[in-house]
Amino acid sequence: MSPVVYTIFGKENESPERLLQKRGLSPHTPFFSLHQIHSDKAIEIHPSSPPQKTLQGDALFSVVDLNLKNRHSFALAVKTADCVPVLIQAEDQNKMIGIAAIHSGWRGTVQEISKKTLEALLKKFSHTSELSLKAWVGPSIQACCYEVGEDVAQKIQALKGEHFLTPSTRSPKRSTSHFMLDVPGLVCDHLSQFGIAEIERSLVCTQCSKEGYASFRRDADRRGTNWSLIALQFDQEN
Numbered sequence: 554m555s556p557v558v559y560t561i562f563g564k565e566n567e568s569p570e571r572l573l574q575k576r577g578l579s580p581h582t583p584f585f586s587l588h589q590i591h592s593d594k595a596i597e598i599h600p601s602s603p604p605q606k607t608l609q610g611d612a613l614f615s616v617v618d619l620n621l622k623n624r625h626s627f628a629l630a631v632k633t634a635d636c637v638p639v640l641i642q643a644e645d646q647n648k649m650i651g652i653a654a655i656h657s658g659w660r661g662t663v664q665e666i667s668k669k670t671l672e673a674l675l676k677k678f679s680h681t682s683e684l685s686l687k688a689w690v691g692p693s694i695q696a697c698c699y700e701v702g703e704d705v706a707q708k709i710q711a712l713k714g715e716h717f718l719t720p721s722t723r724s725p726k727r728s729t730s731h732f733m734l735d736v737p738g739l740v741c742d743h744l745s746q747f748g749i750a751e752i753e754r755s756l757v758c759t760q761c762s763k764e765g766y767a768s769f770r771r772d773a774d775r776r777g778t779n780w781s782l783i784a785l786q787f788d789q790e791n
């Protein structure tokens with residue numbers, strides 16, 4: 554039987570255990586996370602191995618083997634405080650075959666971490682023409698607040714991402730140009746270029762929303778963490 558997938562986007566200082574519990578899952582569900590380094594590194598997680606929190610990388614993915622006898626529920630988790638959390642599920646002929654969780658700041662986005670994670674995941678199994686991918690893009694800093702300088706803007710332009718930059722009007726007297734950058738928009742563009750037709754994007758801005766999200770731009774080192782999890786729950790009978 555195919556497992557049930559849960560996607561959870563937490564606010565500041567909500568622990569993974571609390572988020573799992575809020576969604577009706579056991580707070581003891583093992584969750585896997587990485588030591589995030591703003592890279593393009595996607596790590597494959599084998600849920601039967603114990604979680605290793607010292608692994609470095611910015612995306613986790615796991616292949617779901619429905620033929621295994623002992624299947625345990627588990628979750629993949631990333632943490633953000635303005636960067637973009639992306640959760641992905643892959644189904645083939647309506648059966649869950651893989652999941653991924655991605656931390657995509659501007660650096661990871663420029664390095665196309667979402668595309669690299671999907672390539673790594675899809676390489677792991679032979680799928681049919683009935684492959685169906687779905688992505689959830691969680692709360693992050695939006696173009697209303699995310700001002701960047703020319704150095705970052707040039708890297709985005711090199712990716713043909715001009716569409717996601719608008720000139721900043723915040724301080725017109727500055728000698729260099731500044732831009733407002735829509736990182737989640739660019740992430741969604743990469744996901745749809747990859748062929749994902751179903752993308753659910755949050756328009757909540759972690760910096761200016763009053764909903765209690767952690768924001769590095771707003772709070773710097775006083776910031777907390779927003780956890781995002783994709784959890785698989787197998788039927789207890791199986």
Ligand SMILES: [Zn+2]
Pocket residue numbers: 695696697698699758759760761762
């Ligand atoms: Zn904002």
